[in-house]
Amino acid sequence: MTSYLLETIRSKFPDDILETHAFRGDETVLLKKEALLKAAAFLKDDLGFDFLMDLTAADYLPREPRFELVCHFYSSKHNYRLRLKCPVGADDPKVDSLTPLWAGANWFEREAYDMYGIKFEGHPDLRRILMYDGFEGHPLRKDYPLKQRQPRIPHRG
């Protein structure tokens, strides 16, 4: 199944799109991470996607590339939704930040950094948002030990 929206993006970035699919109107574009920022700018400036609804990540260990960055966009003008996904490798977990386009990306990216260790280049203040300073590792990574505890203050005996 194809759609006007997916065709438009495909023809705009023919070399960067890895895959597109749509399931019951739920349209998804898988693209190279190098193209994320320009694709997002195209969505915002030309296609009327004015709202970054969500930005998060997933860990598909032991698959390589291991991580997937997931962004959900919404156009309040057209009542359209679109999902952009980028594979991100463990050896170089860096992606361009979307904060220049949507200020709301700031805390989403801090969360993805905190939980998965994905670094967002160009982010103004990339530090942990949920866990505390001194916490080691990224707890939503699949290889984070299930029973590992990192007390912030010493526990009683």
Place this chain on the structure above:
Amino acid sequence: MGLETIFGHSYLTTRLDAAVNWGRKYSFFQYPFVTACCGMEYMSVFASAYDIARFGAEYPRFSPRQADVLFVVGTVNEKLAPVLKRVYDQMCEPKWVVSFGVCATSGGFYDNYATVQGIDKIIPVDIYIPGCPPRPEAILDALIKLQEKVSKESVLDRKYK
């Protein structure tokens, strides 16, 4: 430890215990350390249907310095642990702690990287209330058990070093 200690080990001590403890157990000032959904049940205990005022504990203080009983109501995570410890340390003796609900008691089903597996890993606890969340009757039951515990204490005991 308050004014009553100036009587020291005089022959009055036993009867003083009875008088002081009677006063203490019917006038708890609570500090509600509410972090999660258990707070809803906790609030209902204050409302007219269950009316914790019948037990003399209707007066929550939002400064730990004015409180006698610390109610830890809900999940405490590692990030919050220093705050709970500090609130506890700021309370004056005599002081008691009630662990409200399974999350505060044992971490509950949050057996994960973020959650303290029971607040007794941070501070000493007097009474544990099970339930997710506990019913208001369970809270009143815990309060009565705390009163029984208080009535057996001596004014010369210093509970927590």
